Amino acid sequence: xxxxxxxxxxxxxxxxxxxxxxxxxxxxxxxxxxxxxxxxxxxxxxxxxxxxxxxxxxxxxxxxxxxxxxxxxxxxxxxxxxxxxxxxxxxxxxxxxxxxxxxxxxxxxxxxxxxxxxxxxxxxxxxxxxxxxxxxxxxxxxxxxxxxxxxxxxxxxxxxxxxxxxxxxxxxxxxxxxxxxxxxxxxxxxxxxxxxxxxxxxxxxxxxxxxxxxxxxxxxxxxxxxxxxxxxxxxxxxxxxxx
Numbered sequence: 730x731x732x733x734x735x736x737x738x739x740x741x742x743x744x745x746x747x748x749x750x751x752x753x754x755x756x757x758x759x760x761x762x763x764x765x766x767x768x769x770x771x772x773x774x775x776x777x778x779x780x781x782x783x784x785x786x787x788x789x790x791x792x793x794x795x796x797x798x799x800x801x802x803x804x805x806x807x808x809x810x811x812x813x814x815x816x817x818x819x820x821x822x823x824x825x826x827x828x829x830x831x832x833x834x835x836x837x838x839x840x841x842x843x844x845x846x847x848x849x850x851x852x853x854x855x856x857x858x859x860x861x862x863x864x865x866x867x868x869x870x871x872x873x874x875x876x877x878x879x880x881x882x883x884x885x886x887x888x889x890x891x892x893x894x895x896x897x898x899x900x901x902x903x904x905x906x907x908x909x910x911x912x913x914x915x916x917x918x919x920x921x922x923x924x925x926x927x928x929x930x931x932x933x934x935x936x937x938x939x940x941x942x943x944x945x946x947x948x949x950x951x952x953x954x955x956x957x958x959x960x961x962x963x964x965x966x967x968x969x970x971x972x
Contacts, residue, residue, distance in 0.1 A: 764788060764799050764812045776877040777809055783873035784811045787842055792867035800870075801841045806877070815962070817844055823959050827933055827969050828906060830855045836904035836929075837861065838889070839912035843871035843882060850880040858882035859902045863889070890917045896925050910935040911965070927951050932970040933958075940966045 766784055769777055784800050787793060793801035793814060800813035802820065824845060831854035837846045838861050846858035860882045862868050868884050875882055883902075887895050889912070907929050909922075914937040916922050926932050927950030936943040944955050947970045954971040961967060 767809050767811065769809070774807070776879075777807060779873045779877035780804070780806055780809075780811055783842060783870040783877070784813075786866055786870040786873070787813075790864055790866035790870070792841055792862065792864040802844055804844065819962070821845075821848060823967065824908075824933065825849075825853060827958055828931065830906070832856050833905040834903055835859070836899065836902060836907045837882075838907065838909045839863075839915070840871060840884075841867055842874050843884070844874060845908060845910075846882045847875045847878040847880050850882060851878050857902075859885060859899070859904065861885045861887050861899065863887065889922055896928075899925075900928060904929060906931040906933065908933045910967075911937075913937070923947075923950050930972045932968075934968045934970060935961065935965055936968070937965055940968075943968060 766781060766788070769781060773781075784804075787800035788798050793799055800811070802815055802817040803813040804811045804817045821844075825848070830849050833855050835846055835849050835855050835858040837843065837858060840846060840860035840862050843858075843860040846855075846860050849855040850858055858880075860868070860871060861884075862871070863886065865886050868886055871882075871884060885899070887899070889895070907926060909926060909932060913919055913922055913934075923946055926934075926947075932947070932952070934943065934947070936946075940957055943966055944957075947955050947968065952970040952972055956969045958967040958969050
């Protein structure tokens with residue numbers, strides 16, 4: 730029942746006009762996040778200016794929560810807080826210790842602002858990162874984030890339901906580890922995406938269904954070592970899957 734309710738809610742968020750979604754959230758009392766962006770001093774360092782631009786773009790895109798003026802993550806840099814729906818620090822504290830990322834090539838599907846890839850490149854010794862998202866605006870925000878952090882991932886705009894053979898093009902990047910966090914729920918052809926994930930040896934995945942359902946999906950595409958890392962603050966499982 731919990732999964733069905735989330736499916737219904739997410740379907741409405743995808744199909745309804747953003748302004749109507751925003752109105753419904755306001756009426757239901759859910760639009761209470763403090764999304765006010767920081768006011769930077771006139772002598773602010775360039776990384777802070779880049780991050781402010783990133784958050785301005787993210788808040789006005791529909792990549793995080795369609796219909797809401799909000800970025801997906803809140804993020805603190807040099808003592809300045811940029812507001813969002815979820816705490817990046819909490820997310821990072823979980824993800825940074827899941828695997829040994831040194832010299833690995835990282836594929837991040839549904840990268841949003843690419844905070845994950847940028848931090849893996851800067852702090853964990855990742856060799857390269859390919860950041861993929863459907864939303865061209867959020868990729869512009871991600872480019873500002875990577876500039877602020879001082880790394881250079883590769884960005885690709887891609888609808889994972891497009892009929893084109895994007896699988897071969899993305900596979901040519903030869904990733905050692907693939908992140909698919911909160912992606913499968915937004916894809917129509919879930920079997921196709923799961924078959925794609927089955928090409929690789931190591932996946933970190935956040936799903937919307939139960940641990941049992943998500944685990945079975947990965948067993949069906951050849952993964953034998955599937956570990957529940959955590960349940961998120963939204964009660965979603967994060968799995969580490971290896972062959």
